[in-house]
Amino acid sequence: MGRKTLASALLTAAMLTVAGCGGGGAATGETAAAPADPGDASGEITVLTHRTDLVQNGTMKRYAAEFHKTYPKVKVKFEGITDYEGEVKIRMNTENYGDVLMIPGAIAKNNYPKFFAPLGDSAELSKKYRFSDKTEVGGKVYGIASFGTANGFLYNKAVWKKAGITGWPTTPEGFLKDLRAVKSRTDATPYYTNFKDGWPLSSPWTNSIGSVSCDAKAGDKLATSAAPWAKGSDLNVIDTLLHDIVHRKLSEKDPTTTNWESSKNLLAKGKISSMLLGSWAIAQVQDAAKKAGADPDDIGFMPFPAQKNGTFCATLASDYQQAVNIHSEHKPAARAWIDWFTEKSGYAQKEGGVSALRTAALPASLKPYVDNDVKLIERSEAKTAQVNAIDDAAEIGLAKQDYRQKLIDTARGAQQGSLDDFFADLDKRWNEAAKTAGS
Amino acid sequence: MTETTHRAAARPAGPAASSHGKTATPTGPPGSPPRSWRSHPLRRATPWLFLVVPLALLITFTYVPVGNMLYYSFTDWDGVSPTRNFTGVDNYQQLFTRPELFRVFFVSFYYLAASVVQIAIALYFATVLSFDLRFRNFFKGILFFPYLINGVAIGFVFLYFFQDGGTLDSVLSWFGADTGHAWLGDPESANTSLAGVSVWRFTGLNFVLFLGAIQSIPGELYEAAQLDGASRWQQFRHIIAPSIKPILSLSIILAVSGSLAVFEIPYIMTGGATGTSTFVIQTVKLAFQFNKTGLASAAAVVLLLIILLITWIQRRLVPDERVDLV
Numbered sequence: 001m002g003r004k005t006l007a008s009a010l011l012t013a014a015m016l017t018v019a020g021c022g023g024g025g026a027a028t029g030e031t032a033a034a035p036a037d038p039g040d041a042s043g044e045i046t047v048l049t050h051r052t053d054l055v056q057n058g059t060m061k062r063y064a065a066e067f068h069k070t071y072p073k074v075k076v077k078f079e080g081i082t083d084y085e086g087e088v089k090i091r092m093n094t095e096n097y098g099d100v101l102m103i104p105g106a107i108a109k110n111n112y113p114k115f116f117a118p119l120g121d122s123a124e125l126s127k128k129y130r131f132s133d134k135t136e137v138g139g140k141v142y143g144i145a146s147f148g149t150a151n152g153f154l155y156n157k158a159v160w161k162k163a164g165i166t167g168w169p170t171t172p173e174g175f176l177k178d179l180r181a182v183k184s185r186t187d188a189t190p191y192y193t194n195f196k197d198g199w200p201l202s203s204p205w206t207n208s209i210g211s212v213s214c215d216a217k218a219g220d221k222l223a224t225s226a227a228p229w230a231k232g233s234d235l236n237v238i239d240t241l242l243h244d245i246v247h248r249k250l251s252e253k254d255p256t257t258t259n260w261e262s263s264k265n266l267l268a269k270g271k272i273s274s275m276l277l278g279s280w281a282i283a284q285v286q287d288a289a290k291k292a293g294a295d296p297d298d299i300g301f302m303p304f305p306a307q308k309n310g311t312f313c314a315t316l317a318s319d320y321q322q323a324v325n326i327h328s329e330h331k332p333a334a335r336a337w338i339d340w341f342t343e344k345s346g347y348a349q350k351e352g353g354v355s356a357l358r359t360a361a362l363p364a365s366l367k368p369y370v371d372n373d374v375k376l377i378e379r380s381e382a383k384t385a386q387v388n389a390i391d392d393a394a395e396i397g398l399a400k401q402d403y404r405q406k407l408i409d410t411a412r413g414a415q416q417g418s419l420d421d422f423f424a425d426l427d428k429r430w431n432e433a434a435k436t437a438g439s
Numbered sequence: 440m441t442e443t444t445h446r447a448a449a450r451p452a453g454p455a456a457s458s459h460g461k462t463a464t465p466t467g468p469p470g471s472p473p474r475s476w477r478s479h480p481l482r483r484a485t486p487w488l489f490l491v492v493p494l495a496l497l498i499t500f501t502y503v504p505v506g507n508m509l510y511y512s513f514t515d516w517d518g519v520s521p522t523r524n525f526t527g528v529d530n531y532q533q534l535f536t537r538p539e540l541f542r543v544f545f546v547s548f549y550y551l552a553a554s555v556v557q558i559a560i561a562l563y564f565a566t567v568l569s570f571d572l573r574f575r576n577f578f579k580g581i582l583f584f585p586y587l588i589n590g591v592a593i594g595f596v597f598l599y600f601f602q603d604g605g606t607l608d609s610v611l612s613w614f615g616a617d618t619g620h621a622w623l624g625d626p627e628s629a630n631t632s633l634a635g636v637s638v639w640r641f642t643g644l645n646f647v648l649f650l651g652a653i654q655s656i657p658g659e660l661y662e663a664a665q666l667d668g669a670s671r672w673q674q675f676r677h678i679i680a681p682s683i684k685p686i687l688s689l690s691i692i693l694a695v696s697g698s699l700a701v702f703e704i705p706y707i708m709t710g711g712a713t714g715t716s717t718f719v720i721q722t723v724k725l726a727f728q729f730n731k732t733g734l735a736s737a738a739a740v741v742l743l744l745i746i747l748l749i750t751w752i753q754r755r756l757v758p759d760e761r762v763d764l765v
Contacts, residue, residue: 008523052653086727089518089519090518090519090725092519093519106517106518106521106727106730107519108730110522111519111520111521114520114521150680195712195714196598196709196710198710198712204440227733253603253619253621254602254603254621254623254624255624255630256622256623256624256709256713257598257601257602257603257605257619257621257623257714391727392730392731393729395729395731397728397729400728401710402711402712402724402728405712405713406712409712409713409714412624414624414625414626414713414714415626415713415714
């Protein structure tokens with residue numbers, strides 16, 4: 001008897017607590033404006049960042065010290081978070097998620113006004129900043145990109161030269177032919193998928209949407225597409241190339257135990273001939289080359305092997321967007337930090353990224369693109385919210401590794417099925433989800 | 440127990456009652472002689488006061504989250520949005536109309552088969568090491584050690600173990616077996632390898648449970664058995680086996696629920712790729728990749744119910760009777 005009362009008491013207590021778990025506090029729509037005079041901004045702000053490496057090696061602190069010279073009354077504190085996406089998403093259920101943060105991918109775009117302070121009118125900010133449409137909701141912009149990256153293959157020039165390849169391949173078939181030449185004439189692994197770590201299969205490939213058709217709106221078109229993997233579509237070309245690379249045994253022998261950190265070294269030393277990544281990775285691989293005693297100039301960067309009217313195209317996509325917490329008590333200081341970090345810190349240049357500032361010059365890492373007249377197209381993000389909604393409902397995960405891991409497993413025969421069936425299944429799921437989620 | 444309380448309470452003893460119910464004497468009218476501690480109403484609260492801290496922890500970290508999960512499973516929450524809509528049993532309906540979500544349970548059979556091996560190994564070593572043996576404690580330590588290592592660390596260690604040209608391949612090549620086999624390369628091999636890691640990790644726990652049970656058997660029984668001329672096998676069959684039955688049944692429950700809820704090792708080592716996804720990995724992905732926290736909570740509730748059901752069936756089939764050896 002007594003035990004039963006206890007159990008029911010516990011249950012009631014639990015239920016009451018559940019009922020008490022509501023949402024966060026009230027949000028005001030006031031704009032986080034930069035202070036008119038640097039001396040006006042004050043307070044201690046916390047910046048959440050995914051760059052734990054820069055927090056640990058003191059680079060961020062040096063930025064903060066530099067910032068402190070202009071804004072003497074603001075103190076900047078950093079919180080580097082390893083599992084940034086997972087952790088920040090959970091913290092955003094409270095009010096305590098820093099003053100400045102990178103917008104996690106999981107936050108639906110139409111929820112931005114509930115979490116972040118608006119930074120200004122879209123009409124005004126889009127003139128000054130690239131990628132501002134990615135965070136535009138109802139005419140207001142909620143985030144400014146830390147930098148943007150161009151997409152393309154990192155390759156080891158020395159290895160490709162040894163294989164007798166002179167120019168960039170212009171078609172996926174040409175790329176495969178070159179990889180085969182690398183395989184037969186050198187002892188390098190022609191392509192490295194980074195299957196185990198997974199993320200190199202997600203964003204670099206998905207960001208190539210638009211590179212194939214040379215269309216800035218290719219991503220937006222997914223929102224209304226009935227069959228995104230139909231023959232000739234961007235996704236079809238991209239995923240077919242990945243499938244063929246693996247199917248023709250031009251990738252690493254055992255994809256299930258790959259390692260990203262060591263793959264940088266292997267590429268630098270010419271043990272791997274190519275990997276699809278973003279321009280941000282060039283600096284890291286060159287760094288690895290220096291450490292391994294190889295020549296950093298051997299690291300080349302080439303666009304996705306597809307041409308439209310005789311020119312290569314490469315999409316420019318933004319990295320994380322910086323936003324101001326709507327619950328922040330020091331909004332002017334937070335905004336001042338974002339502005340300073342984007343415009344004056346030199347962070348984008350140093351990371352080999354394209355600055356969000358339209359007036360800034362392209363980084364040195366993109367010199368191969370500039371020299372060879374590769375057309376850089378800034379990806380439109382007008383319909384990203386709908387595309388993500390469909391993607392989640394379909395449980396495909398365009399920006400996740402799972403479906404491409406399955407594609408690779410199919411290509412190397414570890415899982416049953418043909419490429420056509422695989423695409424047909426994706427199309428079917430996408431289509432069904434679009435009916436319920438897209439609008 | 441009662442004896443010590445009597446002595447400790449240096450006051451006139453009240454009615455020496457063994458159960459709480461009887462100690463509840465009604466409060467006397469004012470002016471009556473001072474009440475003894477035994478009849479004081481606070482005395483009934485004493486055990487609860489001792490329990491406050493553990494109960495608070497239990498409620499905060501077990502019952503409230505479970506309650507929350509139950510509540511989320513009836514909503515369409517995406518895990519972060521401040522608003523959530525109550526959708527009734529919609530999530531459960533979705534779950535049960537999508538058979539592919541339950542197909543991952545096939546992977547659990549690998550782990551179930553592995554736990555049979557695991558229990559057999561643990562039982563064997565527990566029996567052998569319960570007899571007087573040289574380096575007994577050393578072997579005990581070796582067997583139990585893997586269980587003390589963090590599951591994530593084990594995942595990373597075995598990733599190197601299984602990789603192309605890794606530890607396993609080099610050991611095999613010493614014996615001239617140059618397989619070049621990708622251990623995590625296809626679903627069958629990957630699941631077997633992962634289940635093998637799980638055996639390595641959890642054998643120690645089973646071993647210690649069995650060893651504890653075996654060592655609580657009085658030594659005279661063996662002596663008597665030896666005098667009667669019983670062999671080692673007969674000793675195991677008629678003394679050890681019956682006396683560890685409750686522990687064995689516990690181990691089986693743990694093995695079944697463990698195989699249904701495998702997570703750490705496959706998540707770290709393969710991330711659920713190549714057909715190694717388990718129900719929990721799938722649930723985590725629903726919640727954190729596709730932002731379907733509501734659906735994932737429903738999946739978690741269903742898993743909980745399945746495990747409770749299996750445990751119940753198992754208890755009905757093998758009831759827990761008191762073992763009396765003597």
